Amino acid sequence: MxxxxxxxxxxxxxxxxxxxxxxxxxxxxxxxxxKTPLRDRWSAQETATLGTMRLKEAGPRPVDASNAYEQRADAAALGRALFNDTRLSRNGQVACASCHSADKQFQDGRQFGQGLGIGKRRTMPVMGAAHSPFLFWDGRKDSTWSQALGPLEDAAEHGGNRVRFVKLVQAHYKEQYQAVFGPMPALGKLPDDASPGGTEAERAAWAAMSASSRDAANRVFANMGKAIAAFERNISYGESRFDKYAEATVSGDGRGQEVLSPQEVRGLRLFLTKGQCVTCHNGPMLTDHAFHNTGVPPADRAHPDPGRAEGLKKLLQDEFNCLGRYSDAKAEQCGELQFLAANDPGQLAAFRTPSLRNVAERAPYMHAGQFTTLEQVVQHYAASPKAVLGHSELAQPGEKRSDRQTIRLSPAEVQDVAAFLGALTGPVVQAK
Known part of the structure; x- marks a missing residue:
């Protein structure tokens, strides 16, 4: 048994x-x-570069030391209300959302921004703005909260004035405002309309105000921007097909590489090599956050836009910059601002490198909407024309330079690069 x-x-x-x-x-x-074999082979260096371009490498949104309220939910709620309030305009019809529309990639799809009037440049999207040290095409602002203030008083955008904005907050948002920023400062008796940059009558009324009243109005105005920035901080890019491809390539997942078509992969190879796109469009946000003159033809050849050269002057004079009295940062936290070369000739007609994320959804292109298709944009770089104003960084055909090679792309390669750019589109994510 x-x-x-x-x-x-x-x-x-x-x-x-x-x-x-x-x-x-x-x-x-x-x-x-x-673990099927990799469909597309890349060198070790190229694989490493692709790894750095994944969206997840951006990490958490950088903390803005100049805005102590940007991570507060109540500040974001107030900011959302202000962002969508058309009363923040001279004619009562223009809100931040008018040009930064949620259903249009938080921009407007126009060649020029349009509010009360028509501007001179394209509207930039708000996604990823928290990652950039400078805002607007010319970098005249160094924080998202300061950036939000500019259009409010711009004659072609909201066309409002500072005192009227403060009165509106006092009348309609006082409880929400005080829950975030504490008691409203003593404003004293304010004129109906006054602003340091408005009409002649508004400037005179502003000058006639007491220093304490001007400071109190500035404080409320600055806090409006800080609330709007808290709202915009929660708007970001989501992962694209490119991110999935890069992840598959880094992890050795051949099947995962199938998310991109062969043409898109050819375009990506050109993007990293002879197209030289990665020189400026690198990192997880696909931008170096710098300013470049690439010979883009001005919208008005008789009056070419000086770009960063003019933006630098405005930034350094801005009372709402990182070093200003309405900033929450310590001086040592404003390093970007303290080491700027205001007289750099290379900044003439230079413009901020935009992120290429979701670029296929944001025609027309360049700072003044000069090109209507991505193919035209790529062809511009392949042609490398001389700059009308300043000096283009691109190597001209036949020019020998140590820092750059001439970009040579065939018509088919231009199409391949444009096809790849379409793979950079992902969802727009709004945190709750």
């Missing part, structure tokens, strides 16, 4: 062992099937 039991036990153990071995073999086989 004991021998029978022992024999049965031995047989059961052998069967169990065989079953376990079979399961392990099945798992190993499945893993091997999942």
């Amino acid at each position: 004991n021998d029978d039991v022992s024999s049965a036990k031995t047989s059961w153990l052998a069967g169990a062992a065989a079953l376990v071995a079979g399961c392990l073999l099945t798992v190993a086989t499945a893993q091997a099937l999942d």
